[in-house]
Amino acid sequence: MKPDLSRLLRPRSIALFGGGWAANVVAQLQKSGFDGDIWPVHPKRADILGLPCIASIDDLPGVPDASFIGVNRDATIAVVEKLSAMGAGGATCFASGFLESESETAGGADLQARLVRAAGGMPILGPNCYGLINYLDNMTLWPDQHGGLPVDSGVAIVAQSSNIAINMTMQARGLPIAYVVAAGNQAQIGASGIASALLDDDRVSAIGLYLEGFGDIRELETFAARARAKNKPVVAIKIGRSDKARVATMTHTASLAGSAAAGSALLKRLGIIEVDSIAVFLETLKLLHTLGPLPGAAVCSVSCSGGEASLMADLSHGSSLEFVEFAPVQRAALKTELGPLVSIANPLDYHTFIWGDTPHMTRVFSTVMAETFDLTVFILDLPRADRCDPSGYHCAVDAIIAAKARTSARVAVLASLPENMSEAFTRQFMNAGVAVLQGMSEGIAAIGAAISAGQTPAHDPEALLVAGDPAGTATLLSEAASKRALSAFGLRTPRAVSAQTVDALAEAAADLSFPVALKGTGVAHKSEAGLVALDISGVPALVHAARRMETVATGFLVEEMVVGGLAEVLVGLTRDPTGTFLLTLGAGGVLTELLADTTCLVLPASRTEIETALKRLRINRLLDGYRGKPAADPNALVDAVLAICHYAAAHCDQLIELEVNPLIARVGDAIAVDALISLDDACMKKGISP
Incomplete structure (x- = not known):
């Protein structure tokens, strides 16, 4: 049974253990205006920042809902054990020197195991963890500065780095943050478990995850399903894209499909939107909080500059944004409003002929919004108030807000430079239901992410294929043995x-x-x-x-010899360190490394998913028939891939790696010319058949 985090996340009483770090928490609680009970525990100090100290944990006036434990690692275990015994609601463990330091200091792993045993059913965050901030209820169980403000609703951020969490609170982008929780070592509760608990607060609109590792895959899978059920989008940054831990010892697949590809495929499978920078992460959460996932990719860009319109089009090239044309009636109305010198196109440069005429601007903007675009984006950079006077731009601000009120369209304002939109104007727009995006590249990426969020299937995908860690070293089957094993599952071989x-x-x-x-x-x-x-x-x-x-x-x-081949395809399967299996499809044969033309799925993969993945490859032009040549048999090709996947599902406990390269696609069939399978040596010694 998973620990209940509700008292820890939303406490009415807080106990603090330690000296300087506990004093920092008291300072933040007082600053935030927390109106519950605060009980500093210290055997030698009379008070901390005016609050009388309690000599020992045994003298607490009640059972605390939440505790901050800022003592050394050995003392932390003792405090956790006593809190658990008295029925406390939970604690954050600040001390380091546990599992994260095992390579430098012996005994860290054992101490962490003892800490988890001491906690029992009481939830703990960390160790090696800053704690949590609840901006909804003015509760800051946090031993450092932070930049957030109280909110009525907002996004929740769970970070596996306390410092990154601090940095995110310092944003000046107008993102309403409801919770920030640092996960620390995740000794007892992982990031997925924390995020799942945050879903239960109706004031949370979306979840952001900063991940260094995935932890318990089943827990992540369960969290993603709960997020879909509650219609709360999830955005993630997964660091480690340059990880070189995966070394190609057997197959081309391992070198082409590293941990970054596996992580991306896993997140996509679970409906979690992956982004690659903190700026895009924050902008995406802000857009999702304000407007939710976008139902489609039809975007209209509006600006008073041809340069902005062109830059918007250029930077969106290759993205999922679609600048669809205006409807004929809409085009005619815009032509009437803007005159003969303005070309009506999307992106729209409406010029400055109407600038300063707020009613006229409102009519034009309303006309643009009236059509069924999934999002209308106004490019607007405002003068800096410390050196300039932004009052001349109020006409645009007022017209956008007025037009939004008339049409109820989905509307965003995008500043081409992040610093060209102040928090005051951001609040004004967002209070009117207009999303604000800061930075043109970041904003376009955030719009693309919101489009992806809107395309996430509502139904739960089939449960992931997950295996434990290999028990031994790898045994490589011969090519002949590999082909015999795969042939038994329907794969054709010469x-x-x-x-x-x-x-x-x-x-x-x-x-x-x-x-x-x-x-x-x-x-x-x-x-x-x-x-x-x-x-x-x-x-x-x-x-x-x-x-x-x-x-x-x-x-x-x-x-x-296999003759009549139309294309050579690589099909590879690798067991990721998470225990999931990554299916890599790509250009095979001598083109494998030359083209690096691959796409990845996480098993199990459906026929439709495999068909879609193959169509994304550049070699799909060969499969479809190129320059008068016949097309390969798509059903036979997918059948071959599925046969390989079925072998993997049947042998997941011992399979480490598998590659068929090339799988030759022909008019009537697909035939595997080369195959290699690597199995767990421990399973082989037990006599488990491949």
Whole structure:
């Protein structure tokens, strides 16, 4: 049973343990105006910032809903144990020196395990954790400065970095933040569990996750399902995109599909919107809080400058934004309002002929909003108030707000530079239901993210295929054994024979139809080792080719040549450190590294998902028929991929890595020319069959 975080998140009484750091928390609680009970516990101090100290935990006047524990790591365990025994609502554990320091200081992992046992059913955040801020109820269980203000509703942010959490509170973008929670070491409760608890507050409009790792995948899966059920969008930054921990020891797939690809595929599968910077993260949350997910990609850009209109179009190139044309009636009305010198196009440059005439501007803006755009965006940079007078721009502000009130359209204002929109104007717009985006690139990315949020399927996807950590080292099956294993699940492979010696090879190949391909076995990347010979026309040529390989190869595999291929496809499966399985589809054969044309899905993958993924590849032009050539059989190709996926599902406990490269797509079928499977050695020793 998961701990109940409700008292910790929304306490009426708080106990504080420690000296300087606890005093910092008291200062923040007093500053925020927390009106509940505050009980500092210190054996030697008479008071902390005017609040009388309690000598020991045993002398507390009541059972605290929340506690901040700012003592050393050993003392932290003792305090947690006593709080749990008395039925306290939860605690944040500030001390470091637990699991995060295990590589430098022995015993950290054991201490963390003891801490979790001491907590029992009482929820704890951390250790190595700053704590939490609740801006809805003026509660700041936080030992440092922060930049937020009280709000009636807003977004909740869960961060696996306390410093990043602090930085986010300092934003001057007008984002209403309801909660900030630092996850710390996540010894007991992971980021997903914290975020799931925050979903239960109706005042929370969206969730933001700053992730360094995914933690419990099943818990993340459950959280994502709850977020969908509550119609609360989730935005995430997953750091570690440059992680080099995944080293390609066997397949091309591992080098092409690193942890960043796996993480992105996982988030997409769960309906969590991934962004790649803090600025876009904050802008996306702000847009989702104000307008919610966008129902479509039809966007109208409005500005009084051709330069802004062009820049908006250029920076949106390659994004999901669609600048659809105005409807004929709308176009005619705009032409009447703006005159013959203004070209009516989207993005729209309405020029400055109507600037300063607020009623006229309101009519024009209302006409633009009246059509069924999913979002109307006004590009507006305001003069800095410390050196200039922004009053001449009030006409645009007033006209946008008035037009929004007339039409109830989804409207955003976008400043091309983040600093060109003050918090005062941001509040004025957002109070009127107009979203404010700061920075043109960041704003466009946020709009794209909101479009993605609107496209997230409402139904829950099939449960993820998850396996535990491999128990041993990897055992690499031979190509012949790999193909036999996959053939049992319906994957087509060429007729083939194997032999250990050149003499045996000549006899074994007699029943094959020439031409054939010869492969020397015992090496994963055969082409690079010179262990592949193609289009061999007879036994003498076969023997000659084998003689050249025998000093390197441990054996030989001869296959009938596959002719009539239209495209070569890579199909790879890798077990991610999270335990999920990443399916990589891409250009295969000699083009694998050259094109790096890949797309990724997380298993299980449906037929429709695989079809869609294949269509995203650049080599899809070859699959569809290129320059008069016939098209490959799409159903046969998907059937082949599904056969590989079915093998993975049946052997997930022992499968580490699998690659079919190339899978040759033809008019009537798809046939695997090369395959490699890596299995957990411990499973192999137990006699588990591949």
